[in-house]
Amino acid sequence: MTSICILGSTGSVGVQSLEVARSLGLKVSGLSAYSEVELLAEQARQFGPAMVGIGDVRAEARARALFSRMSTPPELFFGPEGVSQVAAAAEHDLVVNAIVGFAGVWPTLAAIDAGHDVALANKETLVAAGSVIMDRARQEGVAIRPIDSEHSAIYQCIQGQGREAVARIILTASGGPFIDRYDFADISVAEAISHPNWNMGPKISVDSATMINKALEVVEARWLFDVDSEMIDIVVHRESVIHSMVEYCDGSIIAQLGTADMRTPIQYALTCPERVEGLAAKLDLSSIGKLTFEKPDLSRFPGAGLGHEALRHKGVVPAVMSAANEEAVRLFLHGAVRFVDIVDLVMEAMESSPRIEEPSLDDIVEADVWAREFVRGRCRSCTR
Ligand code: MG
DSSP states (O other): OEEEEEEESSHHHHHHHHHHHHHHEEEHHHEEEEHOOOOOOOHHHHHOOOOEEEEEGGGGGHHHHHHSSSSSEEEEEEEHHHHHHHHHOOOOSEEOOOOSEEEEEEEEHHHHTTTTEEEEEOHHHHHHHHHHHHHHHHHHHHEEEEOSHHHHHHHHHTTTTTTEHHHHHEEEOOOOTTTOOOOOTTTHHHHHHHHHHHHOOOOHHHHEEEEEEHHHHHHHHHHHTTTOOEEEEEEEEEOOEEEEEEEESSSSSSEEEEOSHHHHHHHHHHHTTTOOOSSSOOOOOOHOOOOOOOOOOOTOOOOEEEEEHHHHHHHTTTHHHHHHHHHHHHHHHHHHOOOOHHHHHHHHHHHHHHOOOOHHHHHHHHHHHHHHHHHHHHTTTTOO
């Protein structure tokens, strides 16, 4: 039986990964979360992992008290180091990384170094440190399987095809909740986190609303599929039925379609190249009627173009883009900046970013810290 470890198990993708693991009858050998220890303990009770990581050291006392009440408590590990130890444990066949943000980079590398294939939902990791991660994965001979719905679609569309035959990757974008909105002043947090098609966590919902999500996904695709940024196009497809497409040199386009349910890409990452009965509702094409496609409006959504921009600058600029965005979104969710400030702050950070050719992981970590400080510094002069 396959044993999987799920990092970030209390988040949206983590919870759905556990649902999929249960339906596939997989053994769960490890779990981790940042600070939601109550839900984590409940998951541990249901799935019986041998080891559990808790990223936030401040949650240690609370976690110890909760887990000590279990009849067979798992071994507990604390702090970022602890989460990496869980990721690296020998008993996993596959590590699902559903951690949100750059913090996911260490456990990803720990899992790769331990020789585990990684199912990656943690897009910030690839955006910031794609070259480091993919190089390391190649050296260790491990597979990085995408969970992000677009990249899962592309991954499915390129099965059995040679890389040389790929002419273009077409990333679809729902456009988010504000696709028909022209006045972005006074957008509330509640409005920004209510995505029309997908059920996702708050960070990625805001990214979808600013369309910076597509910028992150362009960089993610560049690394996952080893393509130049000029080969990656974004097309707005409001229905979220086609999850992305690959155009081949002969002009054929292969697309992956399905209902907008993250459990489908999660399951494919766990079973590929096999396919088994899934949990998502089946697509009823005739009830959908038609599919529409439009160019992204970069004047209203400049965030969508930042991935290509970041890749043109290379070096640490993609890491700066992602970290500045993480910080700006965090400030927005706390009411410290306006919705319209998010993309401005990210663009300012990218313009002022240090330029480093072929950065090491240390350079990337430094750039990440720099970008967050830059955004916090600018925030003092934000309007609210
Ligand atoms: Mg996506």
